[in-house]
Amino acid sequence: MQTKWLTIFIISGLITIVNTKRACIFNSTACEKGWVQFERSCYQFLNKAVILKEAVNYCNRVGAHLLEIKSSQEEKWVDLQLKIRGFQYVWIGLTDILKENDFVFISTGGKPTFSNWGKNEPNNAGKTEHCVEKLAGSRWNDRSCDVKFPFVCERNSE
Numbered sequence: 814m815q816t817k818w819l820t821i822f823i824i825s826g827l828i829t830i831v832n833t834k835r836a837c838i839f840n841s842t843a844c845e846k847g848w849v850q851f852e853r854s855c856y857q858f859l860n861k862a863v864i865l866k867e868a869v870n871y872c873n874r875v876g877a878h879l880l881e882i883k884s885s886q887e888e889k890w891v892d893l894q895l896k897i898r899g900f901q902y903v904w905i906g907l908t909d910i911l912k913e914n915d916f917v918f919i920s921t922g923g924k925p926t927f928s929n930w931g932k933n934e935p936n937n938a939g940k941t942e943h944c945v946e947k948l949a950g951s952r953w954n955d956r957s958c959d960v961k962f963p964f965v966c967e968r969n970s971e
């Protein structure tokens with residue numbers, strides 16, 4: 814009789830563990846309200862045009878960094894989000910402000926392995942372009958850090 818109750822106890826415990834795990838996988842709460850998830854990141858789309866340093870500071874204040882596009886799959890998803898929200902341009906988190914034509918992530922200083930520059934870009938037009946805009950549905954262009962664009966913050970979802 815005791816063995817029977819012990820067996821029921823153990824099995825119900827196991828069912829609870831399995832169901833909790835299932836809830837974690839299917840009702841993912843990885844991104845907070847106002848943020849959307851793609852793969853292992855949460856993104857916030859800010860439709861307010863600001864100069865680069867204001868975008869960087871805003872993202873940092875909310876525990877994130879400016880959008881870093883690391884694959885064509887990610888860029889395709891970002892393009893969908895920009896299109897549905899009616900964004901035309903956004904800042905991305907790259908700069909060559911320390912060394913001309915040596916673009917690094919603003920968040921880490923590391924070198925990107927993926928890029929999607931437009932034709933003849935980056936061209937450092939007027940020798941004043943050390944930040945990077947992405948055109949919605951299209952490619953990247955180096956721009957002056959003092960022009961104003963909407964932006965996207967990104968942070969890890971895990």
Ligand code: BGC
Nearest residue numbers: 934936937938942954955956
């Ligand atoms: C050029 C870009 C440049 C931009 C600046 C465009 O016509 O193709 O390279 O960044 O002008 O306004």
Ligand code: CA
Nearest residue numbers: 936937954955
């Ligand atoms: Ca340019």
